[in-house]
Amino acid sequence: MEKQIDVHYYALFxxxxxxxxxxxxxxxxxxxxxxxxxxxGGAFRLDTRAFRVAxxxxxxxxxxxxxxGDLVVFIAPTAGG
Amino acid sequence: MEKQIDVHYYALFxxxxxxxxxxxxxxxxxxxxxxxxxxxGGAFRLDTRAFRVAxxxxxxxxxxxxxxGDLVVFIAPTAGG
Amino acid sequence: MFRITDxxxxxxxxxxxxxxxxxxxFVAFEGWVRDHxxxxxxxxxxxxxxxxxxxxxxxxxxEEARQRFEVERVGAVHRTGRLAVGDLAVWVGASAAHRDAxxxxxxxxxxxxxxxxxxxxxEHYADGSAAWVGGVGHxxxxx
Amino acid sequence: MFRITDxxxxxxxxxxxxxxxxxxxFVAFEGWVRDHxxxxxxxxxxxxxxxxxxxxxxxxxxEEARQRFEVERVGAVHRTGRLAVGDLAVWVGASAAHRDAxxxxxxxxxxxxxxxxxxxxxEHYADGSAAWVGGVGHxxxxx
Numbered sequence: 001m002e003k004q005i006d007v008h009y010y011a012l013f014x015x016x017x018x019x020x021x022x023x024x025x026x027x028x029x030x031x032x033x034x035x036x037x038x039x040x041g042g043a044f045r046l047d048t049r050a051f052r053v054a055x056x057x058x059x060x061x062x063x064x065x066x067x068x069g070d071l072v073v074f075i076a077p078t079a080g081g
Numbered sequence: 082m083e084k085q086i087d088v089h090y091y092a093l094f095x096x097x098x099x100x101x102x103x104x105x106x107x108x109x110x111x112x113x114x115x116x117x118x119x120x121x122g123g124a125f126r127l128d129t130r131a132f133r134v135a136x137x138x139x140x141x142x143x144x145x146x147x148x149x150g151d152l153v154v155f156i157a158p159t160a161g162g
Numbered sequence: 163m164f165r166i167t168d169x170x171x172x173x174x175x176x177x178x179x180x181x182x183x184x185x186x187x188f189v190a191f192e193g194w195v196r197d198h199x200x201x202x203x204x205x206x207x208x209x210x211x212x213x214x215x216x217x218x219x220x221x222x223x224x225e226e227a228r229q230r231f232e233v234e235r236v237g238a239v240h241r242t243g244r245l246a247v248g249d250l251a252v253w254v255g256a257s258a259a260h261r262d263a264x265x266x267x268x269x270x271x272x273x274x275x276x277x278x279x280x281x282x283x284x285e286h287y288a289d290g291s292a293a294w295v296g297g298v299g300h301x302x303x304x305x
Numbered sequence: 306m307f308r309i310t311d312x313x314x315x316x317x318x319x320x321x322x323x324x325x326x327x328x329x330x331f332v333a334f335e336g337w338v339r340d341h342x343x344x345x346x347x348x349x350x351x352x353x354x355x356x357x358x359x360x361x362x363x364x365x366x367x368e369e370a371r372q373r374f375e376v377e378r379v380g381a382v383h384r385t386g387r388l389a390v391g392d393l394a395v396w397v398g399a400s401a402a403h404r405d406a407x408x409x410x411x412x413x414x415x416x417x418x419x420x421x422x423x424x425x426x427x428e429h430y431a432d433g434s435a436a437w438v439g440g441v442g443h444x445x446x447x448x
Contacts (some may be wrong), residue, residue: 011210011282012294054280057214073212073280077296080209080216080240080281081193081252081272081404092353092425093437135423138357154355154423158439161352161359161383161424162261162336162395162415174317183390186339189332189411196329196402247326259339261415268332269408 002027003068005034012076016040031055031072032062050077083108084149086115093157097121112136112153113143131158164220165239166211166281171250180257182234187261189268193252195245199295203288209242209251212280216240223274231267233258238271240281251283307363309354309424311386314393323400325377330404332411336395338388342438346431352385352394355423359383366417374410376401381414383424394426 005028008021017038028034031053035046048062052075055064066072086109089102098119109115112134116127129143133156136145147153163179173192180188195207220238227236238254245251254275256267286292306322316335323331338350363381370379381397388394397418399410429435 008212010212010280011284012296015294052280054212054215057218059215059219073215075212075280076282076294078276078278078280079283079295080211080279081276089355091355091423092427093439096437133423135355135358138361140358140362154358156355156423157425157437159419159421159423160426160438161354161422162419173320177316181337181391183340185337188335188337190335191404191408192331192333193404194324194328194331194400197326198402248324257337259341261334261336265334265408265412272404 003066005066006069006071007034007038008071008073010073010075012044013040013074016044028066030063030066031060031074034066034072035062035074051075084147086147087150087152088115088119089152089154091154091156093125094121094155097125109147111144111147112141112155115147115153116143116155132156163237164217164224166213166216166220167239167241168243169241171239171241171253173250173253176237176239176253176255180235180237180255182257184259185234185257186259187264188255188257189261189264190253190255191268191272192250192254193272195247195249195251197247199285202285204247204285205288206244206246206286207249207251208244208284208286208292209240210282210284211240211242213242216279216281219279220275223271223278226274227256227267227270230270231256231258231263232260233263233267236267236271238275240275240279242281306380307360307367308382309356309359309363310382310384312384314382314384314396316393316396319380319382319396319398323378323380323398325400327402328377328400329402330407331398331400332404332407333396333398334411334415335393335397336415338390338392338394340390342428345428347390347428348431349387349389349429350394351387351427351429351435352383353425353427354383354385356385359422359424362422363418366414366421369417370399370410370413373413374399374401374406375403376406376410379410379414381418383418383422385424
């Protein structure tokens with residue numbers, strides 16, 4: 001089913017995507033499907049051991065169901081400190 | 082041989098001896114002998130695993146030879162920090 | 163308390179917040195911007211945080227430290243934005259009755275923070291180039 | 306540098322002395338006077354040092370830390386005299402390229418300092434009594 005998903009980009013993903021945020025109209029059922037749909041798989045094929053994803057400001061499974069209006073953030077390996 | 086030894090007292094030993102320092106005329110050949118001679122063995126029998134001794138501002142053996150004019154300091158278990 | 167800030171961190175103020183009459187030991191870790199990394203000269207670092215989630219995850223880590231170790235107080239602050247060599251990027255502190263717990267809690271918080279909290283850094287090199295630090299880099303895609 | 310002082314310790318000044326462009330991690334330990342020990346309420350501590358030997362032995366410990374760990378700088382200051390609850394009795398710090406070395410060096414210095422440096426403390430209790438802390442006590446002779 002088609003729905004709207006907000007995606008916010010940080011750091012590496014912002015550079016790759018060339019923007020901070022966007023609202024996508026998509027049929028992707030999960031963050032994994034959304035990631036693939038964005039076509040970032042070329043340079044950054046999804047590595048679920050290294051990358052994480054947040055849905056609505058909480059860590060989520062790559063296979064969690066996406067709902068209309070969700071906010072998704074892809075999280076590259078962190079390097080705080 | 083009789084000689085003069087300066088002894089400085091800190092902390093527990095100052096309390097036991099009732100003074101900061103004194104110059105003793107003694108025949109004690111080593112810090113161990115001097116310690117025994119001072120008669121502190123009653124309350125504080127020498128425990129060479131716990132107590133240390135310094136001669137002329139450096140840690141020394143309890144059996145090092147004492148010379149005229151040496152400065153001796155008995156060191157109770159420390160508790161800095 | 164865990165805080166993300168784009169203002170300079172004041173370590174003296176952070177430390178005061180952890181004082182407690184029952185605390186006999188206090189350990190602080192500070193991450194400073196250093197002038198090199200993996201053999202390259204670094205002139206600046208740029209930190210970016212997904213602030214909402216970073217603060218939540220940071221608070222979770224502090225709460226874990228309180229549960230695991232006999233501490234009085236723990237706290238951490240992470241800076242964002244562009245920092246020069248020598249600048250303070252992160253401050254972590256723990257106070258406890260005894261030093262074992264203070265050391266262990268401080269170490270736990272900085273290790274988990276680096277591993278789990280969504281903060282990224284880009285290194286700016288002396289030759290003018292820059293790269294995000296982590297498992298993958300913009301200049302050398304893992305793809 | 307290792308220092309014995311009867312003036313209040315300034316942790317900010319101690320920290321500044323360990324700054325180095327190659328340092329990415331800094332760890333500090335502080336010993337604070339706490340309000341209890343072994344179940345007794347403590348109102349003050351009195352520290353006394355055999356200063357000449359304490360400074361020598363302290364310097365020796367710092368030098369050992371520099372040899373054993375990949376540190377940039379290490380330093381320590383110990384206060385003497387009468388201190389109230391919450392006062393800073395000892396400060397130890399280490400800066401290093403990486404945090405492992407900074408943690409290890411800081412821990413090494415405080416552990417060795419407590420074990421080897423000729424400094425003693427007397428606890429003053431809420432009931433007006435006092436005792437030297439250590440293997441033996443004035444009030445309960447080991448003899």
